[in-house]
Amino acid sequence: xxxxxxxxxxxxxxxxxxxxxxPEIPVVSIVDLGMIRGITVDNGQVIVQLAPTYNGCPALxxxxxxIRAVLEQALRKNVEVQLIIDPPxxxxxxxxxxxxxxxxxxxxxxxxRKSTTGWRDEAANVSCPHCGSDSTELxxxxxxxxxKALYRCTECLEPxxxxxxx
Amino acid sequence: xDEQWQPLDHFLLMRGDDCLILGHRLSEWCGHGPILEQxxxxxxISLDLIGQARLYYQLAGERLGRSEDQLAYLRNERNxxxxxxxxxxxxxxxxxxxxxxxxDWYENALLEALExxxxxRLAAIAAKSLKEARYxxxxxxxxxxxxxxxxxxxxRRMQAALDRLTPYVGxxxxxxxxxxxxxxxxxxxxxxxxxxxxEQQMVEVIRESTLTFPVMPSLPARGREGIHxxxxxxxxxxxxxxxxxxxxxxx
Numbered sequence: 001x002x003x004x005x006x007x008x009x010x011x012x013x014x015x016x017x018x019x020x021x022x023p024e025i026p027v028v029s030i031v032d033l034g035m036i037r038g039i040t041v042d043n044g045q046v047i048v049q050l051a052p053t054y055n056g057c058p059a060l061x062x063x064x065x066x067i068r069a070v071l072e073q074a075l076r077k078n079v080e081v082q083l084i085i086d087p088p089x090x091x092x093x094x095x096x097x098x099x100x101x102x103x104x105x106x107x108x109x110x111x112x113r114k115s116t117t118g119w120r121d122e123a124a125n126v127s128c129p130h131c132g133s134d135s136t137e138l139x140x141x142x143x144x145x146x147x148k149a150l151y152r153c154t155e156c157l158e159p160x161x162x163x164x165x166x
Numbered sequence: 167x168d169e170q171w172q173p174l175d176h177f178l179l180m181r182g183d184d185c186l187i188l189g190h191r192l193s194e195w196c197g198h199g200p201i202l203e204q205x206x207x208x209x210x211i212s213l214d215l216i217g218q219a220r221l222y223y224q225l226a227g228e229r230l231g232r233s234e235d236q237l238a239y240l241r242n243e244r245n246x247x248x249x250x251x252x253x254x255x256x257x258x259x260x261x262x263x264x265x266x267x268x269x270d271w272y273e274n275a276l277l278e279a280l281e282x283x284x285x286x287r288l289a290a291i292a293a294k295s296l297k298e299a300r301y302x303x304x305x306x307x308x309x310x311x312x313x314x315x316x317x318x319x320x321x322r323r324m325q326a327a328l329d330r331l332t333p334y335v336g337x338x339x340x341x342x343x344x345x346x347x348x349x350x351x352x353x354x355x356x357x358x359x360x361x362x363x364x365e366q367q368m369v370e371v372i373r374e375s376t377l378t379f380p381v382m383p384s385l386p387a388r389g390r391e392g393i394h395x396x397x398x399x400x401x402x403x404x405x406x407x408x409x410x411x412x413x414x415x416x417x
Binding site for chain 1: 203204210215217221274294295300301307370
């Protein structure tokens with residue numbers, strides 16, 4: 001296989017991967033989340049390096065299956081998905097577009113940390129994704145998926161999900 | 167304990183078993199949490215821990231020529247190396263929180279040290295898991311304070327849980343003779359040395375919670391040698407039932 005066709009394949013692969021939504025937050029793709037760490041095409045074999053977000057996230061197996069299904073259909077090649085934990089996935093890898101999509105969907109994007117003292121990690125001000133107010137409060141550190149916490153806006157009174165800094 | 171295990175295999179299984187058994191215990195709360203948010207919190211922590219257990223089992227499995235599932239589902243009680251603390255029953259919410267509090271402090275200190283392991287794979291597992299462990303510790307510390315410094319009833323239950331579970335803490339901070347070469351080679355830290363910096367911080371949280379840290383001798387626990395309290399057998403009976411009843415079954 002010559003270099004040009006590897007290049008072409010890679011472009012197609014990125015385009016295809018961008019169509020795969022996170023199974024639990026379908027508004028963002030696995031590319032938006034920064035989960036794809038590398039792609040190699042070697043003699044008819046495609047290797048996709050995937051960074052798991054949380055170790056026990058049940059969506060991971062679904063994502064693996066979808067990557068294989070989508071790429072094998074598009075390229076007619078064997079596809080292997082390798083899990084990469086080093087360096088560990090971080091919310092810093094979420095693309096600007098991904099952050100924007102989260103907010104549009106009603107999930108407050110990661111806001112950073114205000115301070116860390118010993119075991120206490122204080123999250124920075126989280127803005128309400130509905131009305132934009134900064135007067136919000138934490139309801140629960142754990143939300144409907146491992147990556148989210150539950151907040152409430154004290155202005156518009158709506159509860160909302162917050163994508164935790166990780 | 168299996169004679170074939172090298173010191174690193176033993177350490178990896180010990181780590182995996184702590185995470186798996188505590189993860190399983192927390193999963194027992196699913197549908198039984200005191201309120202919906204806490205039901206979700208406990209099962210979220212459970213998922214993280216089971217995910218972490220898989221990383222240790224995968225690495226141990228590569229070395230031993232066994233799959234992660236074989237290691238989890240087909241080992242007998244005497245070949246499980248978890249500490250006694252994590253196999254203790256959930257009890258009430260106070261017991262679950264105190265057990266988690268003790269485990270989280272140990273887990274954070276150990277993972278922080280393992281991040282610097284000379285074994286790159288182990289260091290990567292630690293770095294990946296530490297982010298989750300920090301979050302768990304914040305959760306358990308906040309609940310210790312909230313319930314300890316809460317109502318008369320919550321204070322009484324928390325103190326009862328502290329009194330009941332404190333004797334299990336000592337086992338976590340014991341070095342195992344079998345691990346001497348790993349400590350020498352800086353693959354794992356001197357685990358006994360993790361205790362004193364942590365003790366001070368735990369005492370601080372307990373003080374803030376208005377509870378009393380009981381002065382009690384440690385139990386002569388031997389979980390790391392595969393000798394367990396009566397509770398582990400019941401956990402494994404449930405956890406391993408499907409593979410024992412239908413060997414080799416898959417999803």
